[in-house]
Amino acid sequence: MILKLRLLAILCAAGFLTVNARATTPSWSYENPKVSSGEFQIRNVCMMPVEGKLSRVTMKGGQGMSNESDNWTAALESMVEAHLKTASVQIVQATDPMASGASDEEIRQVIVQLNQKYEDVANQLNRHPKDIKKSRFTLGDDAALLPCAAKSDVLVFVQGEGQVTSGGKKAMGMLVGGRGNVSEATLVLTMADAKTGEILAFARLMNAESFGEKFVDQTESVYGKALDKQFERLRVGMYLDKKKH
Amino acid sequence: MHQRIACLKCVTLALVVLVTFPGAVTHTQEPDKSAADFHFTDVDNQVLHDSNAIDQQYLKKGLVLQDPQLQPYLDSIGKRIIGNRPIPDQVAFKFMVLRDPMVQAFALPNGSVYVTTGLLSLLENESQLAAVLGHETAHVFKRHGYLENRSIRKKALTLNIIQIVAAAAPTGPNLAQSVQIFGAAVQLGAAVSSGIIVASVFGYSREMEHQADSDGLIALSNASYDPGAMARTFELLDQDSSLEYEPIQGFYRDHPKLTERREFALQYAATHKTDRPEADDKKTYAENVSAAICSEIQLDLSSRRERTAVDRASKLNAMFPDNPKYEVLLADSYRALGAKTKLPSPEERTRHGQAEHRKEYFSMTSEEEQKRLLEKAEGQADLRDNEATAEQLYKSALQNNPNYADAHRGLGFLFEQEGKYSDAATEYQSYLSMVAGTSMDHLRIERRLAAVQKLSGAPTHIR
Secondary structure, eight states: OHHHHHHHHHHHHHHHHHHHHHTSOOEEEEEOHHHHTTSSOBOEEEEOOOEEEEEEEETTEEEEOHHHHHHHHHHHHHHHHHHHHHTTOEEEETTOOTTSOOOHHHHHHHHHHHHHHHHHHHHHHTTOGGGGGGTOOBOOGGGGGSGGGGGOSEEEEEEEEEEEEOHHHHHHHHHHOSSTTOEEEEEEEEEEETTTOBEEEEEEEEEEESSOOHHHHOHHHHHHHHHHHHHHHTTBGGGGTSOOO | OHHHHHHHHHHHHHHHHHHHOGGGTOSTTOOOOOSTTOOOOHHHHHHHHHHHHHHHHHHHTTOBOOOTTHHHHHHHHHHHHHTTOOOOTTOOOEEEEEOOSSOOEEEOTTSEEEEEHHHHHHOOSHHHHHHHHHHHHHHHHTTHHHHHHHHHHHHHHHHHHHHHHHHHSTTHHHHHHHHHHHHHHHHHHHHHSSHHHHHHHHOOOHHHHHHHHHHHHHHHHHTTOOTHHHHHHHHHHHHHTTTSOOSSOOHHHHTTTHHHHHHHHHHHHHHOOOOOGGGGOHHHHHHHTHHHHHHHHHHHHHTTOHHHHHHHHHHHHHHOTTOHHHHHHHHHHHHHHTTSOSSOOHHHHSHHHHHHHHHHHHHSOHHHHHHHHHTSHHHHHHHHHHHHHHHHHHHHHHHHOTTOHHHHHHHHHHHHHHTOHHHHHHHHHHHHHHHTTOSTTHHHHHHHHHHHHHHHTOOOOOO
8 A cells, every 4th residue: 555655746746847847848940041141131120010829729619719819929029029039130110110001991902912921831830840941931021011111121920839738628538548638838929021922930939738728828938948059040130140050 | 347346436437527527417506597687707708808818819910901981881880780789798799801811700708899801802792791791790799708618618528527437438549649638639729718719719519609699680680681681691601712822711511501591591582671872882892992802911921811802902993994003903913823733633632632733732831832833734834824924914904004003013013023124123113213212122122133233233322
């Protein structure tokens, strides 16, 4: 009996350690050689509207998290911008007319068109991000229609998607196995040449937590380090002046 | 023996679970289903809250098209369709246009009715738009959003229970797997937002759709529109679905079958004739929704729907042949068509052809798709034809209006695509001299001009 209890305690401890080990944020990035070689420098960026989607999965099905999604989107936007600024990158918003004389409605139409094009390219990009090296993906030079493009090196697309799993659903996930026993979120950053539309860099940051959902309200602690790591890898801003690893 | 124990275990577990979650199978907690005396629960309040949040999101993301001619037109049709009916509690009807090439319309439970630019471009007249609004407003009047959300939640809970029981059953792994896959489909849809949003966009139950059709027809008659317009709308939806491969299909397409819905509408229309000829005028409709059609053509060109772009621009151009804007849009669409045919070939329409198209859509970029088509002689011939049509249209637009800058830009793109760099440079220069730095596009064209001049060997000279 005592042996069984000890075994249970060891298993619990192992489980706890595993969970904590998984709480880190693995991240990957892929870039065109033009970026890694420094031939294409990323010092000025145009931020496309950030998209953050959170949903809750409970025993009673999916539920919207509209308020949380709004807050998360804002948090992701300010976090990415703060890290870009730390890397000495100048930021302009895609919605900024920048004395171009373009109306809000015209800019909105171009943003929707570029998002459409991005969604289309994302079908292949998400599955074969390595092909960025071969210059396989492009949004076309419609990218240059945005007034911000004139003063930017790249357009930055930021998309976050998270699934918050309720306690009951996690417990059920443990019972039946499968992936239902964690809350998880993925943050994707894509950089496209602001003049030609060619996709030059792609970074994916993932986070899965068995207990809690830190990614919802502690974005900085969850993604901050990984983001810096990827900006350094992609030689964004001041990292360009550092020696290549 | 083992099997009996496992079976017993399974039954016991099922009983335990069902006692723990009684709402899954009993109707004790089920609220009143009648729309008339609908009572808001916490779950419904959440749905209402989500609906308002979605409205905000659409606005914030710039998806709502705001046009000074289209908006009052849409509002007036919506108002006529609602008529004097009492507005349900917590509903404020708003009619909006979404920039979205997907042929779709949906109503949120808070009364926000969205019609996509894709659908507006497909419809032919005001009566058909009124038919769509009649159907959508019926979902709101009947509280379908709230009721469907409750139903989805109940089904999801039941599925979860089956999943637990299945995991403990003798045939556990296989059954659990199959239920999980089914459950995943429900969950995936529901995870987008609350159940209502999924139902609003992807369709309600067969009964609810039928009821909305039926109420929509009555609303059409009461507003003096021809109920036959609903049948024609279903016909248009059915024809259009064969034009392109669509990664997501909206509920209008297949739920329930369009042919059944069309028959039903025709039966109703046969006994309810209304005389409102002005609502069937195609030209007036196209004039009022032209902003949506132009936006739609641009979106089609950005989302690999060149055939649809050609179709929509052709209709617009046929109706207003003297308008250079529409002529240039049609030329742009032909240019974007590249090596594709204007209509899908009979082979593409087969089941195998559609499967191939689907595979290509997800595995190839549009540039790769064009390259593959150009490997065949037919593809090269189609490219030549489409380019010739585009050139003719650009030139015709310039003949009618020599100062129409966009036609010069389009010709420049076309000549550059054909490798006629010096001709392209001339057209780009004409464009730039006409827009004089006022266009959103002047920087792009300046860069293109520099590039083609370099390729043609001419000295680089930007204004």
